[in-house]
Structures are given as C-alpha cells and as structure tokens.
Amino acid sequence: MANLARATTSLLAAEPGPIELDWAATALVIIDMQRDFLEPGGFGETLGNDVSQLARAIEPCANVLGAARNAEILVVHTREGHLPDLSDAPPAKIARGAPSRRIGDPGPMGRILIRGEAGHDIVSELYPLDSEIVIDKPGKGAFYATELGDVLQKYGIENLLVCGVTTEVCVNTTVREANDRGYRCVVLADCCASYFPEFHEMGLKMIKAQGGIFGWVSDSAAVLAAIAPEISSVSAVGGRR
Ligand code: C5J
Secondary structure (H helix, E strand, O other): OOOOOOOOEEEEOOEOOOEEEEHHHEEEEEEOOEHHHHOOOOHHHHOOOOHHHHHHHHHHHHHHHHHHHHOOOEEEEEEEOEOOOOOOOOHHHHHOOOOOOOOOOEEEOEEOOEOOOHHHOEOHHHOOOOOOEEEEEOOOOOOOOOOHHHHHHHOOOOEEEEEEEOHHHHHHHHHHHHHHOOOEEEEEEEEEEOOOHHHHHHHHHHHHHHHHOOOEEEOHHHHHHHHOOOOOOOOOOOOOO
16 A cells, blocks of 8 residues: 555645645545444444434545545545454443444344444445555544554655544544644545534534634535546445455
8 A cells, every 4th residue: 555646735625714735645534434324223223313314425425535546645444343352342332322232232234333244344335445544443533542643654644634424423533633643634524424414513613613623624526626626526436345
C-alpha cells in the first residue's frame, strides 16, 4: 500500500471556511459502514434504531471513495467490533440498555458486533480493496486501542476527510480524537448519517462551531470538484476481500 496521491493542493469549499488540502497528506477515513449498523438484524437494530436512516450516506460515500481511489488518496476503513471471546469488550458496554440482542449474542448476520461475523463486515457498496487499510476498533473512537495513529504517521497524513456512521457517535468521537492529535479533519456531511436526523445536524454543527473547534464540514460534491474537477461523477468499484 503506497500513498501515491498526486502532489497537488486544492482549496476545498467547507464551513466555517475553505480549507487548503495537500492530497498527498490527506486520507479518506470511512467510519464503520458495516452491516451491523446499516442493515436489519445487526447491532443498530438491536438497540431499537431505524437502520434505514443510514442508507442515504452510502451513495455519496461511494462517490468520494471512487474519486479517492482514482486520485490514489490513502483510504482507511474502520470497523467497530469485538473479539469472539469478548475480552476487548468492556462489561459496561455489553450490559448497557435493553437491546433485543446483546453484543456477542447470535443474530441473523452472525454474533452481534463480533469480528469475522457477516454483520461486522462493510457493506458491499463500499467494500475495501485488498490494498486499502482496515482498522478494527473496539471503541467508538478510531484511535483508541488501534494502530491508526501509527498508520497515519507512516504515510505522512495531516488531513482527514471523514465519512461514515453514526455522525454523533463514532464520527464525532474519532474527529475529536484526531483533532487532539493535531489532524485537520473535514467531515463530509452527506457521507455521514445518524439514526436521529437531529443528532446528525447537531453533530455537524458542533464540529464547525466556534471557528471550527473540532474541524470543518464539507460535502461529497465539493470534494469531487476539488479532487478531480474534470470528472464530476465517479462511482466506487469495490473489490471483495
Ligand atoms: C454506534 C458507531 N453508534 N459506529 N457506533 O454505536 O457510531
């Protein structure tokens, strides 16, 4: 895996203001676009959520993924989940609430939120290529108990384009972790989604408020125009791992 992005910079339209990005120092980070969150029978639905709320993020996310692949921008996918013996799952996380099935229980897509199960996998539209980085994370933030920091440092990454679900949980947690580590984060609004549309809106507002206290908010159209103005519409061609 090499970071071969063209060594060009672009001014990306964003809020609270445009941001200059060096594509060679920018990674696309796609957070937890897993069947467990997006499809019926997974972790999200066990918590009582309407999982159809997340589907709207798939197509814009696929468009950005396709453009990033064409431009050879570093792509990182994350997956939330736990080891089969649950040794990395805090008892407080397993015991919380009154879900219809708990983490580790059998479900229609295998054991809920367990690595290696069908539900833990990434949705087919955004499936990682063999050459792309996949970070397995036990928590909400993608830096906690993972190798993500080392990977980004290895590739000289300074900026993150962040997509995924859910806006106010794993996307926001990861952006806050990244911000504290010195990364400039741009969250792509239409490439993120929440089970609660109002939390999505507020999650984005929290990032860009106060002059961009945690980062910037942009969208897929702005990224496509900035990466490859000559190709305004591209779609991802995912490979099966
Ligand atoms: C949640 C996530 N919502 N990926 N996880 O539990 O946002």
